[in-house]
Amino acid sequence: MRQYVILGCGPAACAAAREVRVQDPRGRVTLVSREFTPFYLRPALADFVAGSVGREALVQQYPGILEDPEIEVRAGCRVYRVFPHESRVLLSDGTSLYFDRLLLATGAAPRLSDYAARLRNKVTTLSCLADAVRIARAGLERDAWVLVSGEGHAGLESVRAFVQRGHRVIYLTTHTRFWSPHSSVARSEVLQKLLKEKVEVLFDEAVLDLLDLNGERYRVVSSSRRTIDVSLVCEARELVPVTDYLEGSGLLVDHGVVVDPDLRTNFDGVFAAGDVARVVDAEGNWQRTNFGWESAAQQGRVAGHNLVHGNGLAVTEGDTHFAQLHGSRLLERWQR
Numbered sequence: 001m002r003q004y005v006i007l008g009c010g011p012a013a014c015a016a017a018r019e020v021r022v023q024d025p026r027g028r029v030t031l032v033s034r035e036f037t038p039f040y041l042r043p044a045l046a047d048f049v050a051g052s053v054g055r056e057a058l059v060q061q062y063p064g065i066l067e068d069p070e071i072e073v074r075a076g077c078r079v080y081r082v083f084p085h086e087s088r089v090l091l092s093d094g095t096s097l098y099f100d101r102l103l104l105a106t107g108a109a110p111r112l113s114d115y116a117a118r119l120r121n122k123v124t125t126l127s128c129l130a131d132a133v134r135i136a137r138a139g140l141e142r143d144a145w146v147l148v149s150g151e152g153h154a155g156l157e158s159v160r161a162f163v164q165r166g167h168r169v170i171y172l173t174t175h176t177r178f179w180s181p182h183s184s185v186a187r188s189e190v191l192q193k194l195l196k197e198k199v200e201v202l203f204d205e206a207v208l209d210l211l212d213l214n215g216e217r218y219r220v221v222s223s224s225r226r227t228i229d230v231s232l233v234c235e236a237r238e239l240v241p242v243t244d245y246l247e248g249s250g251l252l253v254d255h256g257v258v259v260d261p262d263l264r265t266n267f268d269g270v271f272a273a274g275d276v277a278r279v280v281d282a283e284g285n286w287q288r289t290n291f292g293w294e295s296a297a298q299q300g301r302v303a304g305h306n307l308v309h310g311n312g313l314a315v316t317e318g319d320t321h322f323a324q325l326h327g328s329r330l331l332e333r334w335q336r
Contacts, residue, residue, distance in 0.1 A: 002027045003230050004039055005089055005097050009038035010104035011293050012274030012300035016103050017071055018064050027308070029071045030097060032089070033266035034074040037129055039065075041141050043293050045132045046157040046333070052163035079106070079245040084267040086114050092162075101269050101307045104246075104257050105300065108239035108275035109190025112156065116235040119210050122218065123235050126158045142166035145227060147220055149173075149207050150236030156190065158236040160334055163197050165317070168229060172205040193334060202226075207233070241276040241289070256279065261314040263303045279315055286317040 004020050006013045009031050017029050019040040021248040031038070039060040049054035065071050078092040082102070089097045103210065109127055116123045125131050140146070146162045148155060162169050194201055201220070209221040210233060220228040252258040252266045256278030263271045263279070274296035280287040290296055302313040 002100045003098065003121035004029045004101045004103070005099035006105055006273070007082075007089065007102045008103075008107055008211075008276075009033035009035070009075075010042065010105060010107050010274060011297040012107075012303065013103070014039070014062060015297045015300030016105065016288060016304035016307065019301050020307055021068060021070065023305055023308040027070070029068075031065070031071065032074045032076060032077050032091070034078040035128060035130070038073065038075050038326060039257050040129050041324075042128070045126055045129070046228040048132045049126065049135050049161035052164065053134075054112060055133075061118050061310060064152035069207045082246055082251065083268055084249055084251060087269070089265070099269075102271070103307060104244040104251075104265070104270070104272040104276055106245075106276045107233070107296075108155050110235060110240050111237050111240040112235060113149070113207065113237065115207050115210055122210060122212060123233050124162065125235050127154070127239070135232075135234075138232065141169055144231040145170065145229070146232045147172065147207075147218075147230040148234045148236055150234075150308070152236075152238055152286060157333075158234050159194065159199055159308050162234070164334070167232075168198070170200045170202065170230065172207065172222065174204055190269045197334070199264065213311065237262070239275065243276065253267070261316065262306050262311045263299065264306070264311070269305045271307055273299040273325060281317065284317060288317065 002024060006029060006079050011029060017031055020027055020029055031285050037059060039062050040058050041060060042052050046059050048055065052136055054156055075156060077109060079089060080092045081090045087099050088213055089099065110125050146167045147170045148158045150158065152315045155173060160170055160173050206221050206223045207220055211219040213219055217229050218233055220230060220233060222228065243253045243257060246253055257265060257272035257276055258280055259265055259272045259277050261279060261281050263273050265272055277291050278289045279289065290299060299315055302315055305313045
């Protein structure tokens with residue numbers, strides 16, 4: 001019986017686990033998640049904070065995984081180190097998992113700025129279920145001021161969550177571009193929507209310092225030395241692949257775990273998929289880091305097949321799922 005270990009419980013990991021069980025019915029799969037509630041719709045976190053989606057709709061049951069006796073879910077376990085030469089994964093609780101095949105599907109997390117990392121207990125993010133629950137339970141008044149600092153999809157979704165929750169939002173961004181230049185969502189469309197929702201947008205501004213006003217509010221000092229008093233500060237910068245646990249492993253990491261189009265790393269039997277992976281096709285002269293729920297799930301299916309067979313399926317430069325979000329388009333989400 002072959003032992004498959006999958007690090008992560010997101011769309012890539014879940015799709016891979018199901019595919020492995022189809023391709024190798026005798027194989028045993030262990031999924032590892034650093035979260036205690038591993039299966040939920042991460043793209044719907046903003047809707048949960050906004051109050052348009054309840055927790056019961058957010059959390060997914062994944063019956064094909066949870067009801068399978070050959071799939072074990074290790075929730076609330078952080079990966080400490082990976083030792084490919086030993087076919088072993090060390091968890092932070094001191095236990096080890098041994099594998100015949102390993103899939104890295106740990107996704108991405110916010111890249112915190114210096115001030116946010118230094119004052120982590122005073123700054124929130126909106127990147128996981130725990131973040132969303134804390135925000136929902138913060139007890140802020142509807143017209144309370146909230147400052148969001150960030151850019152791109154993460155920043156805009158955080159802004160939307162607070163606006164729809166009834167808060168007044170100040171949005172600091174160092175980028176004059178809201179979205180990918182290849183997206184159908186134009187900068188002017190987004191700016192028009194934010195202004196219509198009475199969001200105060202400050203371009204080319206960042207948080208310089210954050211002062212605690214006696215536990216009641218926060219005073220933000222911006223890079224232009226402007227002071228802003230708010231009830232909550234949310235850091236919503238770009239997401240970066242989670243690879244810290246691979247230090248010293250020998251796995252090639254360069255803005256993500258480097259894999260070929262078959263999603264194979266530089267170690268036999270070790271694959272990576274989803275937001276943690278950076279696909280490099282040396283022959284086709286293209287590379288890509290994943291973005292989007294649908295693309296991650298598609299990569300998971302490819303990885304699951306190749307975990308069993310070694311190869312046979314590959315991702316392509318023109319993947320039709322690439323950059324597709326879960327649910328409606330970005331601006332359409334404001335209509336909920």
